[in-house]
Amino acid sequence: xxxxxxxxxxxxxxxxxxxxxxxxxxxxxxxxxxxxxxxxxxxxxxxxxxxxxxxxxxxxxxxxxxxxxxxxxxxxxxxxxxxxxxxxxxxxxxxxxxxxxxxxxxxxxxxxxxxxxxxxxxxxxxxxxxxxxxxxxxxxxxxxxxxxxxxxxxxxxxxxxxxxxxxxxxxxxxxxxxxxxxxxxxxxxxxxxxxxxxxxxxxxxxxxxxxxxxxxxxxxxxxxxxxxxxxxxxxxxxxxxxxxxxxxxxxxxxxxxxxxxxxxxxxxxxxxxxxxxxxxxxxxxxxxxxxxx
Numbered sequence: 001x002x003x004x005x006x007x008x009x010x011x012x013x014x015x016x017x018x019x020x021x022x023x024x025x026x027x028x029x030x031x032x033x034x035x036x037x038x039x040x041x042x043x044x045x046x047x048x049x050x051x052x053x054x055x056x057x058x059x060x061x062x063x064x065x066x067x068x069x070x071x072x073x074x075x076x077x078x079x080x081x082x083x084x085x086x087x088x089x090x091x092x093x094x095x096x097x098x099x100x101x102x103x104x105x106x107x108x109x110x111x112x113x114x115x116x117x118x119x120x121x122x123x124x125x126x127x128x129x130x131x132x133x134x135x136x137x138x139x140x141x142x143x144x145x146x147x148x149x150x151x152x153x154x155x156x157x158x159x160x161x162x163x164x165x166x167x168x169x170x171x172x173x174x175x176x177x178x179x180x181x182x183x184x185x186x187x188x189x190x191x192x193x194x195x196x197x198x199x200x201x202x203x204x205x206x207x208x209x210x211x212x213x214x215x216x217x218x219x220x221x222x223x224x225x226x227x228x229x230x231x232x233x234x235x236x237x238x239x240x241x242x243x244x245x246x247x248x249x250x251x252x253x254x255x256x257x258x259x260x261x262x263x264x265x266x267x268x269x270x271x272x273x274x275x276x277x278x279x280x281x282x283x284x285x286x287x288x289x290x291x292x293x
Contacts, residue, residue, distance in 0.1 A: 003032055003064045005071050015181055016042045022071050024055070024064045032059040035068035037075055037084075044171035047082035053094075060093060069101055076293060083168045083292050090285040103289035106166035108266040112280035113221065115259045119251050119279060127244040132198070132236060135207060137245055139196045143183040148206065149176045152197065155206040158228030163265040167288060190216035194253075196246045198229070198238040207233035210242040218254040224262040227271065240274045247278065 008021040017040045024033035033055035040048045051072050055065045076084050086103060088094030099105070128137070144152045156174035186193040192214040200207045208229035214222040224246075229238045250257060262280060264271045 003059075003062070003067060004029075005067050007071075010036070014185075016040065016178070020072070020075050022068055024059075024068055026059075032056050033064045033068055035072045037072040039076075039079055039081065040170075043173045045169070048168070048170055049076040049079070049081045049084045051076075051084050051086040053086070053097075065097055066101065073291065073293070081293060083290050085167065085169075085288055085290050087286050087288050090287050095287055098289040101291075103291045104166075105287050106168075106290045107164060107288035109263050109286045109288060110266045110272065110282055111261070111263045111284050111286065112275055112282045113259045113261050114247065114275075114278065114280045116247075116251050116254075116257055119247060121248065121251060124244045124248045124251075124278075127241060128248060130241075132238065132241055134201055135198045135233075135236065135238060135241075136201055137196060137242065138199050139194065139245065139249065141192065141194055142187060143180055143193075144195065148197075149179065151204070151206045152195075152209065153179050155197070155209055155228070155230060158208060158230045159226060161231070162228070163267045165265060165267055167290060168292075186213055192216065192218075193225075194246065194249060196242045196249070198233070198242055200233065208238045208242060210239070210246050212246050212250060212260065214250065214254055214257060217256075219256045219258070221259045221261050222250055222254075222257055224260060227274075239271065240277065243274060243278060 003024040003026060006023045006025065008023055010019045010021040013019065017038050020037045020039065022035045023031055025031050033053070036052045038050040040046065051069070053065055053068050073084060086098055088098055153174050153176045156179065160171055183193050194212045194214065196210050197206045198208045199205070210227040211225040212222050213225055227239055227243055247260065250260060262275060
């Protein structure tokens with residue numbers, strides 16, 4: 001018997017996206033799967049939707065996932081979306097499922113972890129203390145200070161050309177309100193946001209940044225949210241410099257923190273080299289798929 005697909009009301013609407021949800025249940029009204037469709041509404045991303053589907057292992061190969069995808073794709077089309085993206089770990093059931101449903105692979109993401117207990121603090125100190133003529137490091141915790149807000153928002157364009165391979169991802173527009181809202185979201189869920197920036201001493205503008213989010217209890221693993229250097233400031237080793245300082249700060253500030261997680265496009269060779277040089281160890285690979293509507 002086919003599962004019953006029920007649209008749900010999802011209150012998790014943010015300033016830059018809204019989300020639709022569906023529940024699949026069997027004849028006894030027992031939940032067997034879910035689908036969530038994130039509809040981006042920021043300028044430059046109004047064409048994009050992101051799909052997440054989960055089906056109980058015992059209910060797979062019973063058309064549950066297919067019906068959930070059909071419902072989500074129909075909603076994306078009705079909302080005039082151009083494409084739907086979804087992720088699955090390489091070699092997983094989801095990987096094979098998305099391919100069979102007509103999604104095409106557009107990006108390979110490499111996930112890595114740095115065990116903090118194994119961090120070479122002496123090497124980190126040498127990297128951080130090495131002079132970078134024309135630049136200085138600066139850091140803060142939580143929301144960006146008012147005096148740096150404008151230049152920090154401007155520096156976010158460093159991510160505009162990050163490798164996304166064939167993904168029709170669009171561009172993310174950042175302003176002061178958005179960077180403050182992102183920091184506020186981290187604070188509201190009880191986590192800690194740490195930011196390190198490289199400042200151009202000629203005009204005190206931010207040339208690059210790296211962000212790290214640490215769980216509220218200081219345990220488990222922290223997550224790097226992004227590292228970027230503006231194109232006009234690349235080639236000076238700023239990415240490695242900032243990330244080394246971020247690691248060193250986390251190591252000293254959170255003695256119970258287990259490690260730091262990061263993910264990047266497999267094709268992002270410069271950042272891969274930075275992570276490798278700092279001791280990050282690859283853990284798994286995720287594939288991003290896209291369905292063009």
